[in-house]
Amino acid sequence: MKKFSVVIAGGGSTYTPEIILMLLDNLDRLPLRKIKLYDNDEERQNKLAKACEILIKERAKEIEFLATTDPEEAYTDVDFCLAHIRVGKLPMRELDEKIPLKYGVVGQETCGPGGIAYGMRSIAGVLENIDCMEKYSPNCWMLNYSNPASIVAEATRRLRPNSRIINICDMPIGMEHSIAKIAGVPSRKHMDIRYYGLNHFGWYTSIKDKEGNEMLPKIIEHIKEYGFINGEEGMKTDKKDSWFETNLFTKNIIKTDPTTIPSSYLKYYLFSDYVVDHEDKNYTRANEVMDGREKEVFSACAEIEKNGHSKGSPLEVGIHAEFIVDLATALAFNTHERMLLIVENNGAIENFPKDAMVEIPCIVGKDGYEPLSVGKIPTFQKGLMEQQIAVEKLVVEAWIEKSYQKLWQALILSKTVPSATVAKELLDDLIEANKGYWPELN
Template identity: 65%
Template sequence: MKKFSVVIAGGGSTFTPGIVMMLLDNQDRFPLRKLTLYDNDGKRQGILGDALAILLRENAPEIEFKHTTDPEEAFTDTDFCMAHIRVGKYAMRELDEKIPLKYGVIGQETCGPGGIAYGMRSITGMLEIIDYMERYSKDCWMLNYSNPASIVAEACRVLRPEAKVLNICDMPVGTLRRMSQIIGKTPKELDVRYFGLNHFGWWTSVKDKEGNEYLEDIKSYVSEHGYLTQIEVDTQHTDPSWQKTHKKAKDLLAINPRYLPNTYLKYYLYPDDEVAHANCSFTRANEVMEGREKTVFDAAKEIVRKGTAVGSGFHIDAHASFIVDLARAIAYNTHERMLMIVENNGAISNFPDDAMVEVPCIVGSGGPEPLSQGRIPDFEKTLMYQQLMVEKMVVEAYVEKSYLKLWQALTLSKTIPSAGVAKALLDDLIEANKDFWPELS
């Protein structure tokens, strides 16, 4: 069986150890010959990289491993780039969340003004990595799960239309895991139908391989409990803020009982509730920095101190095995069925062809082929179109360096009450992001 060379772009991420351990756990399905971490912050990445070098030496010495800040070294002789970058790191995420709250607007990593600010930063970083990949390994595929995925995917469509970039999100994977727990199945036993934009969509069918439909059963449960379950194996989404999010799904179902909602819809349909319950001095970014960030880096330092990863505090990210499923689909032409972010081109028949939508796809060696979801109802279509225009205008603002376009994008967002608030927010965000955004005029 062929062995593959993988580079993880964003090697200093708190998710990197879990991804590496997941890859090691899947060597029978997706064997590696080389694994490289790449990040432009060598000091941060080095803490994790030194610990992971010990882990691999003890558990998979046959895999060539290194961490580097040199793009040529990182991307040469690479089959797959797994990208989870965070331009500005958690310091900028904290500002993304706290600046909007000053104006009574929800601050969130991927939605509303915080997501727009993050998107404007992410475009530059993503284009840079795509260019490195194409320069040094032109046949390499990028498996991108960097946020905010909708804005990043639209930027790739506009600015790098021929790039071999596959855009995918872990949120539907995590929610499907919870759905499977509700009905006593496993995610692999289920096929879904889904339509939307990233972090903005609905499940219309959840069937097992024998064709039994569970949509109504799951809706009945969600109407009382949201997506909260008694089994917590998805460690990424178990913090208190996420538990509130899973519970809120019952209110999302109440306003639109036709389909099962993506949890992120709460930021668009109940933004006043989110602001009312937000802690302006301690947001999700602080929760992560004091929780996962500290835990992961402390564990890495302890591994290096002891010189062994035996009994380490690193935990396998089993939930991220969707990344291996995607890589295998390309490498082995498995025709895996997965939710992907792709150009619509008729998949949703009454929605713009050039929209980057999230729908089920069959993935093989040539990439994803979207499955038709037919026509969608007016309520969902109208919400989606408004959000689509926000994302398109953000990318236009980036390309044209247009203050007006970005102001209009913020004004269109359902999370912002007026053009006046949008302008005040924009001016604050420009100042906070002056080291990352293009200069707007």
């Protein structure tokens, strides 16, 4: 059986060890001969690299390992690039979250002004990685889950229309794990779902078990009471962090259309006043990650490096990483897996623009993906999506044209921003914070 070579772009991410563990856990499905890490921050990547090498040697010593900052070394002889880059890292994420909050606007890394700022930083980094991939391994597939996924997807549609990139997000995977628990099925793999929307902005319209029984009404009743929390047991957890609150809050979002299951991220758009009122303006999700996950992962990796083995390590396979193996396997072995991808609409949603990048189910095989037909969508969802897709298109146009005007228009149109006046003040603040990361606007 053919063995594959992968490069993880954004090798210094704290998610890298769990992605490697996921890959090692699935060698029977996706056999590997080489795993490479690539990052432009050598110091950060080195905090993880030795531990990752030890994890690989313990589980599959025949797999070659390399950590590099050289794009030629990274992209030569690779079949799959797993891209999760974060331009500006967590300090810039902190600004994405805190600057909007100063103006009483949602501060979130992928939604509203924070997502727009992050998108303006991400575009160049993703394009640079595509160009390196095409130069050194033209037959490679890039499985891109760099955020904000919708803006990145629109940029690649406009600027690299023929590249072998597939844009995907792990958020629906997390939601589907919760839905599977609520439905009482063994895993998300035991469900057939129908879903449509934009990234972090969508709705489930059908959840069937493998016998074809519709479970949606039963799940909706549960969500009306508990959100994505798994009943009374789930409510008793001690870990009531921002994710717990987000999952619980879905019980309010579902009231806006009780015939579908909404993405939990819709709270930022539909209940932005609530979000701002309940946000600690001095300690946001970025601070949570810096003080929690980042310290935990780096210290676990340092411990592995010091001991020379991973016995007793808290590092574990990330459930959010499983979609990467599913996608790579489908491309490698033509499995016709059904997956939610961010793709050009092209009529899949009948009453929505053809050139919109939408998140819908697709069948994946060796030649790429084939979107499934969604049909017509209701006026409520269509109106929300049209507003948000206009924001994303304006952001990409602003980046291409270096246009202050278009970026201001994007902020004005964002459902999270209350007025053109606030949008302008926000924009001027974000320009100052993103010097050296954004193109110079005129």
